[in-house]
Amino acid sequence: MSVTSRDRLLATLSHQPVDRVCVDFGATAVTGIAASIVAKLRARLLGDPDYRVRVIEPYQMLGEVDAELREALGIDVVGVYARTNMFGFENRGWKPFQLFDGTDVLVPENFNVKADAGGDLLMYPEGDTSVPPCARMPRGGYFFDAISRQEPVVEAELDPRHNLEEFTLLSAQDLAHLRGQAETAVAAQKGSVVGIPGAAFGDIALVPALWRKQTHGIRDVEEWYVSTSARRDYVFKIFEGQCEVALANLDLLVRTLGDLVQVGFVSGTDFGAQNSLFISRKAYRDLFKPFHVTINEYIHRHTPWKSFIHSCGCVSDLIPDFIEAGFDILNPVQTSTRGMEPEHLKREYGKDLVFWGGGVDTQRTLPFGTPGQVYDEVTERVRIFNEGGGFVFNAIHNIQANVPMENVVALFKALKDCRN
DSSP states (O other): OOOOHHHHHHHHHTTOOOSSOEEOSSSSTTSOBBHHHHHHHHHHHHOOTTOOEEEEETTTTEEOOOHHHHHHHTOOEEEEOOSBOTTSOBSOSOEEEEOTTSOEEEEOTTOOEEEOTTSOEEEOGGGOTTSOOOEEEOTTOSSOEEOOOOOOOOGGGOOGGGGGTTOOOOOHHHHHHHHHHHHHHHHTTOEEEEEOTTOOTTOTTTTTOTTOSSOOSSOSHHHHHHHHHHTHHHHHHHHHHHHHHHHHHHHHHHHHHGGGOOEEEEEOOOOBOSSSBSSOHHHIIIIIHHHHHHHHHHHHHHOSOEEEEEOOSOOGGGHHHHHHTTOOEEESOOTTSTTOOHHHHHHHHTTTOEEEOOSSOTTTHHHHSOHHHHHHHHHHHHHHHTTTSOEEEOOSSOBOTTSOHHHHHHHHHHHHHHHO
16 A cells, blocks of 8 residues: 555654655645745746746745645645635635736735835735735745734733734634635645644734734834833733633644644744854743643643744754743754754654654755755655654745756755655
């Protein structure tokens, strides 16, 4: 009997040797591919230059890796995505749109943008252009940046409930949507990942609440980072409220999805910079770790799922804490930073963690190297990380739109050769 993609992911998550390395591109918002690159891949591999790729994550302008392209690329994992995206509207009612680089794509019907005087594109929460914009794509750019919508901070009036307004229970409609996607993944014999609403404590991508028409509390990125120290008790109260919502949503997800999915995406909070942590180990242990423990204990007690943490940067000093907190999977495995060398990570933590990413350096090698350098790095990373299992191949974060196409082709050629 042939090994299915679902089987391959399950074996990988159990640190068992697999017939070939497990691959993910497109299952999460941190393991995706820019829409223009998806379009070029389809044209190159499937001979369909007129196909319009759907932009399924409009904040980062990530393209849908559809079923036909997944098969052509040998992708094993798919995403069980939320009903609404980062801007608060659903991915439906697709309409044509042209990216700054000239790529013709499809965007959701409520993807409504306006150009400012300088040619930047402004995006609006829920696509409602009658309210102030929440994000900006610079002219000639590839993705959106959040616009700070911070009201003046009056210390005496700060209320943690203001930063909890966006954390709500999944509706029956949300759950039906998620179950439908999970069942589709099972029918296709693919592995799958589901996000856990409310569990991303302090994820800076979520703090500005781009999907809300009006925001209260601490919403500016810099102000939030300052608050984790200067207003520690305020942030802790927010996390307490989030944790209650996350646990309630987990209960709903468990009853709705059961073992249809294999991975729960818990945290996307970045704790590392290029050569150091953003915060101390003490600060992580004091402010974040208690909530990570609570969420992960629930997952492991009630489901067969594995727990996924995404943190960019140099997080080598926190990896022992991540393991103690109950995380099973580390992404994006930013091997170019201090202490994150592939051999070291695999030797020290390969028995405890599944490495999901780290397959090629997206800061240097993939965008600026030669196709030969890309090929060699991919081959070497598969050799190191996949020894004995416990590795899901992905790049270090999303493949960006300005990556030379020949380098993308070299990446997938190396993967194909490694798997033969």
